[in-house]
Amino acid sequence: MEENKNALINLIPEAVDNAAKNLSGPITKSIGTTLDDIWYLVFGKISQNANMRKLKYASELQKFEEELKEKVSGIPEEKLVEPDMQIIGPILDASKYCIEKVDIRQMFSTLIESSLNIDYCEYVHPSYVEIIKQMSPLDARIFKIIMSVSRRPIISIEIQDLSGGLVPFCRNCSWITEYTIAQCTASFESLSRLGLIDIDRDAHYIHKTLYNPVRENPHFIKAQSECLSGLKVGEKIYFREQYIAINELTDSFYKVCINES
Numbered sequence: 001m002e003e004n005k006n007a008l009i010n011l012i013p014e015a016v017d018n019a020a021k022n023l024s025g026p027i028t029k030s031i032g033t034t035l036d037d038i039w040y041l042v043f044g045k046i047s048q049n050a051n052m053r054k055l056k057y058a059s060e061l062q063k064f065e066e067e068l069k070e071k072v073s074g075i076p077e078e079k080l081v082e083p084d085m086q087i088i089g090p091i092l093d094a095s096k097y098c099i100e101k102v103d104i105r106q107m108f109s110t111l112i113e114s115s116l117n118i119d120y121c122e123y124v125h126p127s128y129v130e131i132i133k134q135m136s137p138l139d140a141r142i143f144k145i146i147m148s149v150s151r152r153p154i155i156s157i158e159i160q161d162l163s164g165g166l167v168p169f170c171r172n173c174s175w176i177t178e179y180t181i182a183q184c185t186a187s188f189e190s191l192s193r194l195g196l197i198d199i200d201r202d203a204h205y206i207h208k209t210l211y212n213p214v215r216e217n218p219h220f221i222k223a224q225s226e227c228l229s230g231l232k233v234g235e236k237i238y239f240r241e242q243y244i245a246i247n248e249l250t251d252s253f254y255k256v257c258i259n260e261s
Helices: 001-026 033-041 047-073 085-095 102-115 127-133 137-147 182-194 208-215 220-228 248-257
Strands: 153-160 167-172 237-245
Touching: 047 102, 085 102, 085 127, 102 127, 102 137, 102 248, 127 248, 137 182, 137 248, 153 208, 153 220, 167 182, 167 220, 167 237, 182 220, 208 220, 220 237
Parallel strands: none
Antiparallel strands: 153 167, 153 237
16 A cells, blocks of 8 residues: 555656646757747746746746645545546646646645545546636635635625715725735635625625624725715715625535645
8 A cells, every 4th residue: 555655646746747847848959948938938028037937937846746745645545546637637737837826836736635535536526627727826815715704794885876876986895904905806706707606796694793894994994984085965875785605616616625624
């Protein structure tokens, strides 16, 4: 069993190394280093920066390899399962573009770990690779914050005009203080598009005290003040109380891609 485990551990770094070699190796010697640099950087700006970028990439790739070894080594031998190439292959292919984005890279490594553990592999789905690929590091951090609490209240500030109509002023103010309302709103929309959360315009908590963390958030207080100072005669401020809902996909994705329990 020990030999099988070592072989399994070695399989992942080897696959990562091969991906790196395919990405960084010379495309053709006759064309020279410029094309190789462009290929390596994908979105690189100028050739003279390529070597520095390559060094940084190599360093992050080494960290990725070490993370994978540590995670796989921590799986009890009796819980190891054979790697599913429908999962491992796409992860390694996608991860080569995200090696330097720590939050995204760690989700990929945790997904690999989960796919090799009999306790979690049943929750792993190939589509999770595509979900991670479409997330930004900020999306990943905000998703962790969302999943760290049991209540997820949000308030949208709107302006009620003379006709009674409502005009949005500031959407999705939350309890999150680490990031601006604009940053959170962008990530909320991204996570909603990916199916990880849902914000129903008309769904709200019955108990008003659950919205206190939002009302006490300095970002909300500032937005409320700005709205009040800009009201025209006859206009009123309106608070639309809502909440972030999660689903089975949310729980499953969190369990196998983040798993901070």
